[in-house]
Amino acid sequence: MTTKIILDVDTGTDDAVALMTAALSPDLELIGATTVNGNTGIDSTTENTLRVFEWIGMPQVPVHRGMSRPLSRPQMTQINPATRIHGDLLDLPAATIKAQPGHAVDWLIETLMASDGDITLVPVGPLTNIAMAIQKEPAILAKIPEIVIMGGAHDHGNSTASAEFNIWLDPEAARVVVNCGRPIRMVPLDATHRALVSLEDCARLRALGTPAGEAAARFTEKRIEGYDATQPMHRAGAAPVHDALAVCAIIDPSVITTHFIPVDIETGGFLSDGRTVCDFRFRSRKPANVHFAMDADEPKFVRMLLEILGRTA
Ligand code: BDR
Numbered sequence: 001m002t003t004k005i006i007l008d009v010d011t012g013t014d015d016a017v018a019l020m021t022a023a024l025s026p027d028l029e030l031i032g033a034t035t036v037n038g039n040t041g042i043d044s045t046t047e048n049t050l051r052v053f054e055w056i057g058m059p060q061v062p063v064h065r066g067m068s069r070p071l072s073r074p075q076m077t078q079i080n081p082a083t084r085i086h087g088d089l090l091d092l093p094a095a096t097i098k099a100q101p102g103h104a105v106d107w108l109i110e111t112l113m114a115s116d117g118d119i120t121l122v123p124v125g126p127l128t129n130i131a132m133a134i135q136k137e138p139a140i141l142a143k144i145p146e147i148v149i150m151g152g153a154h155d156h157g158n159s160t161a162s163a164e165f166n167i168w169l170d171p172e173a174a175r176v177v178v179n180c181g182r183p184i185r186m187v188p189l190d191a192t193h194r195a196l197v198s199l200e201d202c203a204r205l206r207a208l209g210t211p212a213g214e215a216a217a218r219f220t221e222k223r224i225e226g227y228d229a230t231q232p233m234h235r236a237g238a239a240p241v242h243d244a245l246a247v248c249a250i251i252d253p254s255v256i257t258t259h260f261i262p263v264d265i266e267t268g269g270f271l272s273d274g275r276t277v278c279d280f281r282f283r284s285r286k287p288a289n290v291h292f293a294m295d296a297d298e299p300k301f302v303r304m305l306l307e308i309l310g311r312t313a
């Protein structure tokens, strides 16, 4: 049986690998992608998403353009579209297909309301679209079986010492989502940094000879170069592909190890704005709300990518 999902993306190199994994996995039915402001502005995250689907020969997957700025904060001026890890536009041919008419938030609401309550939401960018949809039509909550988020960090952040990028960019939205009362799995940096993809793995991806394998190799090599230069991991020549791990966790939950704990988001801290606050205390009286991943199975993750990205549409 396949799991229906909607992938909410701010495409981005690792979002691109997540999109290809979701679109090509025989275990998932990708209903559509919604785009959000994040790694770069909304025009580019939407164009990049269209490029990815066209590249792998799946132009039929609908792409819906979403929020162009955070829920209640001004657009982050710190977004740097020239980062070495993502860049602005992905190095793929320009899209000839277009995004669907209308706003992603309205499409999310209509699609969920018309569903049998069987569509898992998979946001792998800032949580602006999902929070906006919940605020606009709270009745969608009863229709959401699970939200699987790439985002958050317990041990260390990446945007700041405390905060992971997807949460840091729109903490108010993240707060709405983690407190929405529906089942939530979070795939934070604590897990994604434990499942690195290496230069040798990139060679294997390229050797698959498929459009998805080739693009995943190229994007991951770019990530490795950027990580080695600016955010070295515990070993050189390897980098996390965060968003793809969240997709793989839906296909095979054993690729991550989770703890069911109370989680909330700091929205007012001076030094800790956007921190994912995890309550690991045994004496916590707060009810647990999030299955929070603290580890991942790197060999399994890489095996899954090689298997899925070796497929064609
Ligand atoms: C997250 O931030 C983005 O740069 C990546 O696409 C990923 O979703 C990792 O912190």
Ligand code: CA
Pocket (backbone or CB within 6 Å): 009, 010, 011, 012, 014, 015, 038, 039, 124, 125, 243
């Ligand atoms: Ca992302």
